[in-house]
Amino acid sequence: MATERQRVDWLQPRRIEDWFVFLSRGSLLAVTAAAVLAAVAGVSLDVETQMLVYLVGMVVLNLPHGGFEHFENVRHRGVPFGIRYVAVYLAVLVAFVATFFVAPILALGLAFVTAIAKGGHGDLHVLDAVVGSGHLESRVQRGLAAFVRGGAIMIVPLVAQPEVFYGFSSYMLSMFDPGLTGVLWERMELARRLFGGCYGVALVAHLLLGYLRGGASTTWLVEAGETVLLVAYFAVVPVVVAVGLYFPLWYSLRQGGRSAVARRQAATETHSTGFVLGVLAAGGLVTAAIAAAFWLAVPNPLGNADLLPGLVAFYTIFVCIVALPHVVVGEWLDSDRGIWYVP
Numbered sequence: 001m002a003t004e005r006q007r008v009d010w011l012q013p014r015r016i017e018d019w020f021v022f023l024s025r026g027s028l029l030a031v032t033a034a035a036v037l038a039a040v041a042g043v044s045l046d047v048e049t050q051m052l053v054y055l056v057g058m059v060v061l062n063l064p065h066g067g068f069e070h071f072e073n074v075r076h077r078g079v080p081f082g083i084r085y086v087a088v089y090l091a092v093l094v095a096f097v098a099t100f101f102v103a104p105i106l107a108l109g110l111a112f113v114t115a116i117a118k119g120g121h122g123d124l125h126v127l128d129a130v131v132g133s134g135h136l137e138s139r140v141q142r143g144l145a146a147f148v149r150g151g152a153i154m155i156v157p158l159v160a161q162p163e164v165f166y167g168f169s170s171y172m173l174s175m176f177d178p179g180l181t182g183v184l185w186e187r188m189e190l191a192r193r194l195f196g197g198c199y200g201v202a203l204v205a206h207l208l209l210g211y212l213r214g215g216a217s218t219t220w221l222v223e224a225g226e227t228v229l230l231v232a233y234f235a236v237v238p239v240v241v242a243v244g245l246y247f248p249l250w251y252s253l254r255q256g257g258r259s260a261v262a263r264r265q266a267a268t269e270t271h272s273t274g275f276v277l278g279v280l281a282a283g284g285l286v287t288a289a290i291a292a293a294f295w296l297a298v299p300n301p302l303g304n305a306d307l308l309p310g311l312v313a314f315y316t317i318f319v320c321i322v323a324l325p326h327v328v329v330g331e332w333l334d335s336d337r338g339i340w341y342v343p
């Protein structure tokens, strides 16, 4: 549901959720500005450092939030629901892993779609709960908002930094079939033009429709500003760093704001530190067990890459195989609440 709420003050956050959103914008803006300054000064981060930033961002900072998000979805929902949820979740996870073995290119495409869907729909719910989405009146506008925000994560770097994008995609495919290395390069230009063209049209349509519906309303201005920030960020920040910092600094921070609103509305008790640490420890163990099983199941866990790029490729596929069932089961099959619950 679109909401009229508009409480975020760009410079003076008041509530806890406004702080989360404020920090997400500030940190992405700072990283974007640093990337522009570095480009102007002719300085660039070496690829090793970029990969370390990715691994720290995704594993150390983002993974705990992912575990917490999973846990919140099934908490207080009853035992039969929980068992059904976990069973369907595991079935979808196994089916997705199987797809990597029989059709790796299709599965990699699904992995990218997962990142787009998660980022896009997650952000749409943050607009509903915290930022304001009053100007998004129709389903088409909401769909466009989600596609444009999520698409920034994958399609903008595909257009702006195709070599790195394809290089890592090749590593990911080589985990399952070394013969597929290089196969993507032949289609690179076509994919860039096709996806880049569609994305450009969607971006302009999204901004224009929002404006035509309600003029330069505050919610439109703020939302358009965020969209432009996301596009600029993914266009100028080296893609490995950009994705590695987007999930902790934008996705997880903002979801923290959304869940603060949801908890207050549902009058759910706040968690004690001990409880949170217990959930994190249990979640960490389950996640590590899934990662270990996946490592053993894959023919070449590091693909044809060296250690660091191999770990980036492995972790990326791993996070996608956990995230896809989360989006499918948690959001689209759990019609009562969904993973991005907004009261």
Ligand SMILES: CC1=C(/C=C/C(C)=C/C=C/C(C)=C/C=O)C(C)(C)CCC1
Residues within 6 Å of the ligand: 066, 111, 112, 114, 115, 118, 164, 165, 166, 168, 169, 239, 240, 243, 244, 247, 312, 313, 316, 319, 320, 323
């Ligand atoms: C294509 C591509 C990448 C893909 C990243 C993906 C697909 C991340 C998905 C993250 C998810 C689903 C997180 C959920 O919380 C890398 C590794 C940055 C390297 C550059 C090219």
